[in-house]
Amino acid sequence: MTTFLTFTILGLVLGSVYAIAASGLVLTYNTSGIFNFAHGAQAMLGTFLYWQLSVGWGLPVWLSLLLVVGVFGPLMGLLLHKLIMGALRDTAEVAKIVVTVAVMLGMVYLSQWIWDPVEPRTLTMFFGSDASIEIAGVVVRIHEILCLVVALAIALGLRMLFHRTRVGVVMRGTVDSPDLLRLNGHDPARVAAISWALGSALAVLAGILITPVSGGSLEANALTLLVIDAFAAAMFGRLRNIPPAFAGAMVLGLLGAYVTAYFPSDWTWTGNFRVSLPMILLFIVIVVLPQDRLRGAATRTRERYRVPSVRAAATWGLVLLGIVFLYSLLLADSGITTLGLGMAFAIIALSLTLLTGYAGEMNLAPMSFAAIATVIVFHFGITGSGLDASLNLPGIVLAVVATAVVGGLVALPALRLRGLYLALATLAFGALLSNMVLRDTVEHTLAGFTFTLFPDGTLIIPKPRFGPVDLGDPLTFLLVATALFALIATGLAVLRNSGYGRRLAAMKDSPAATAMLGQNLVKLKLSVFMLSAAIAGLGGILMSSAMGSVEGESFGLMASLALVMLVVVGGIGYISGALFGGVMSGIGFTLLVGTFNDLAISQPQAATFFELLGNVVMVGTALVGMGVGKTPSGSVQGIMDGYRSLRGARPVLIGGAVLVAVLYALALAGLYGSWTFTLLALVVVMALPAVGQKLMPHAVAPVEGHGHSDEIRDDEPFTATLRDRLDLALGLPARVPGVRAAAAQKGEEVNAPA
Incomplete structure (x- = not known):
């Protein structure tokens, strides 16, 4: 009986922390429609900062907690929404997912840059590991009780917020109909930003609470994935309802504790199964839960892909x-x-x-x-x-x-x-x-x-x-x-x-x-x-x-x-x-980082500079992914569009090809190495469209997607120009010379008037 109570309490404690993290996920998804894969990384980054303040710099625990949960966490969420997430409306689901994944990777790389992964770091429980009480013969630490109380308070508070307050209704409405909210005088962007601030604070709080319970040293990847286990709990409520998510978190925590307690010790796969349990439950819950109905119409997004011949x-x-x-x-x-x-x-x-x-x-x-x-x-x-x-x-x-x-x-x-x-x-x-x-x-x-x-x-x-x-x-x-x-x-x-x-x-x-x-x-x-x-x-x-x-x-x-x-x-x-x-x-990025590390070893007087460049490259990998919201069709399309605009500027294309050939010949002759050739060739390739625009502006065709657009919005006024654009798209006779000229410039056939 003592074993059962011991592991039941442990499961409830773990479940309570999962519930806090899951509550943050539900909050941000309810107000922005974006599932935050970076939730675990936000918890990780906040936990490392809490360690730095309380252990590394010796600040009081209460002050460190206030600065991290009350200031850093909300500020991190506000900046994420303002700088990145706000640009993801009208993008495909894959773009929304990838941007939050990029944020997650960027935070992991940033933490490994600031806090050396080789150095061990640990967090102790609030009030110390010896501060405890006894319940039915089981020793329960004050930190564990605090986890349960905080989780219950957050669950009740968010439930009241969403269903008993005007602000909560507005929050839920930001996803369903932002235009209707604007008509009623509300600002959906501001409401979503507030939700991201609260969700980020909850993630940070979950990371700080769970680290002493799980034990071991702070490690960026492990802590990020540990909080990701809360995804399964959030899915119990279909990312919408706090009480089912809370119940799912408790189920998740209890099952994990019971597996540890009661699975036979000679089962060699018990430990792996215990670690996998949250993902197993996530898969089961996703498959079992009822899904949304099939979409009856095409989803309008900003992605545009050309079909290759x-x-x-x-x-x-x-x-x-x-x-x-x-x-x-x-x-x-x-x-x-x-x-x-x-x-x-x-x-x-x-x-x-x-x-x-x-x-x-x-x-x-x-x-x-x-x-x-x-x-x-x-x-x-x-x-x-x-x-x-x-x-x-x-x-x-x-x-x-x-x-x-x-x-x-x-x-x-x-x-x-x-x-x-x-x-x-x-x-x-x-x-x-x-x-x-x-x-x-x-x-x-x-x-x-x-x-x-x-x-x-x-x-x-x-x-x-x-x-x-x-x-x-x-x-x-x-x-x-x-x-x-x-x-x-x-x-x-x-x-x-x-x-x-x-x-x-x-x-x-x-x-x-x-x-x-x-x-x-x-x-x-x-x-x-x-x-x-x-x-x-x-x-x-x-x-x-x-x-x-x-x-x-x-x-x-x-x-x-x-x-x-x-x-x-x-x-x-x-x-x-x-x-x-x-x-x-x-x-790509691994080779660059390895090159900078080799340079740091071979040139110790500039080692700090080269190590800095290596870390910048790793964080830059994630920064590139965060820009998907601005270029949802991909960066390669932008490069190819630039070259398509040079079809009428053949001398520029020929000149660029000759220059790359000369650079290659010099590299082949041993004048410089492959790295130098690669960098020079990339500079030529990337700069050629801009050079063509500068040298032969009259021969450069407009790039599709800039200036005039072929996309016709359903709220666009029906003018004569719009009528002729529709005629052109449908293969009907063009009536406006400007439209005929634009079509000819793009290489499209225009029917002669009947």
């Missing part, structure tokens, strides 16, 4: 292969291997282009499918041993097919999910795989066969070998990986221009309309999930082979979220966006 995709694939080969001539073997790793990441990123860019389905754990294929190919696809080991083709095919099947199995319970719910379901799957599979380093016996899923926490993956083609050679590996990327990209272009691709696009725009026209949404979703998982699996095998050895962290949630963020930054609806996101995720 098959010829263009194939041509650019050959161009990419040629560029990669020429660039490899400037690199040493280590550089060629690194670039091959980047191309493997780009193949994984193509799975997101298909699933999210074309079909509108969410997946926040692409690296999990890469991990599944890697584990399978490790057990069934290796021929030989030692230095003679290699991956064989049947093993690779088996791993890719098995990953596609797993993708289908994961999609089955999530077929009725969309948008945020689907994103959270895939996040839960990724966390479950990381905790239950990638941490499984013990032997198992099944039907007389002994095996270990992830032996020693590390898998050694050799290079593939297909007859005379040995990918052990770095250049061969790089060219094969690039060719595979080009082939898959061309295949996606074929798919997107086919009837199947048009059905995927229709499902993305309006599932209800697609179903009404007789399309089977279940088959569409299942097939696209399986194709996407297969592509991610193939990329994962190549990634693991390029690295040589992989650990569980290589496929962790942070790696998946960083990849998704960078692909969206590049443009998730474009193949070029996958190339950008994959290469930058796989090697």
Whole structure:
């Protein structure tokens, strides 16, 4: 009985802290419609600051708590809403998710920059660990009682706020109808900002309360993921209601405590299951809860993606292969291997282009499918041993097919999910795989066969070998990986221009309309999930082979979220966006940071400066993701639009190509290294549209999306110009010379008047 009471109290304490964090999530979602994936990172950052004030600088606990929870937390929420979240209205769900993911990553990188992860830091309980009382023979600390009291007070207070006060009704109305609120004299932006301030304060409070209870040293990733466990509690109330979220938090805390107390100690997977329990509950709750009805109309967002033609995709694939080969001539073997790793990441990123860019389905754990294929190919696809080991083709095919099947199995319970719910379901799957599979380093016996899923926490993956083609050679590996990327990209272009691709696009725009026209949404979703998982699996095998050895962290949630963020930054609806996101995720920022660290070691007199640059690069990675709200279609589109405007300024294009060729020749001659050439070539490529605008303004065509726009708003006055724009869009005779001229300038055919 004492054991039961002890772990019941522990579960209630943990549940109370989850309830505080979940309350902050419900508050911000209710007023802004944005699910804050950075909630755990805000708690982490506030907890580190509290440690710095109370322990590092010796300020009184009450003053540190007041400054962090009462000042820093609300200010952090206000700034997030003012600078970032306010720009996300009318963006797709993936953009909203990615921006908060970028904030989370940025806060983690910032904390690791300010507080050295190597140095241990701990927090003690309020009033000390010895301050306690005894209840039915169980010792309960004052800190634990305080957690319960604070959680209950917050739950009751928010419930009263939302349903018994005018301010609470206004808060809930900011999501449902901001225009109607404005007509009634309210400012939705101000109300949402206040909610973000309160939600941030609650997150910080939860982090400070839970750290002494969970024990151990402060660690940025661990504390961030610990508060993320509150996602499951928030989903009990469908992100809308405080009481169900509070009850869900208590269930979550109690189940975790009872697993620790009563699962047999000889079950080697008990610890992993305990860590995975919040994500398991999150997945179950999301699947079981009733979903919103299918959308009857297309959702109007600011994202605009051009559909690539098959010829263009194939041509650019050959161009990419040629560029990669020429660039490899400037690199040493280590550089060629690194670039091959980047191309493997780009193949994984193509799975997101298909699933999210074309079909509108969410997946926040692409690296999990890469991990599944890697584990399978490790057990069934290796021929030989030692230095003679290699991956064989049947093993690779088996791993890719098995990953596609797993993708289908994961999609089955999530077929009725969309948008945020689907994103959270895939996040839960990724966390479950990381905790239950990638941490499984013990032997198992099944039907007389002994095996270990992830032996020693590390898998050694050799290079593939297909007859005379040995990918052990770095250049061969790089060219094969690039060719595979080009082939898959061309295949996606074929798919997107086919009837199947048009059905995927229709499902993305309006599932209800697609179903009404007789399309089977279940088959569409299942097939696209399986194709996407297969592509991610193939990329994962190549990634693991390029690295040589992989650990569980290589496929962790942070790696998946960083990849998704960078692909969206590049443009998730474009193949070029996958190339950008994959290469930058796989090697870009890591290579830059490694270069600065090497410079710091080789030049100790400037070590502080180079270390500063390395940290700036890591934080800058997240800052790039935070700008998605301003460029929701991706940064690559902006670059390509700039070059499309130069179609009439051929001398500028030819001059730029000649200049890059000269720079390459000088690098090939050994005048400077590959890094210098890369930087100079990037400067030329980025500056060329601006140079063309300056030198030949009369020949530069207007960029689509700037100035005159082809999008016609339903609230736009019906004028003669608008009438002719409609005629042009419908292929009817144009009546205004200006419209005819604009159409001709854009290369569109205008019908002659009847």
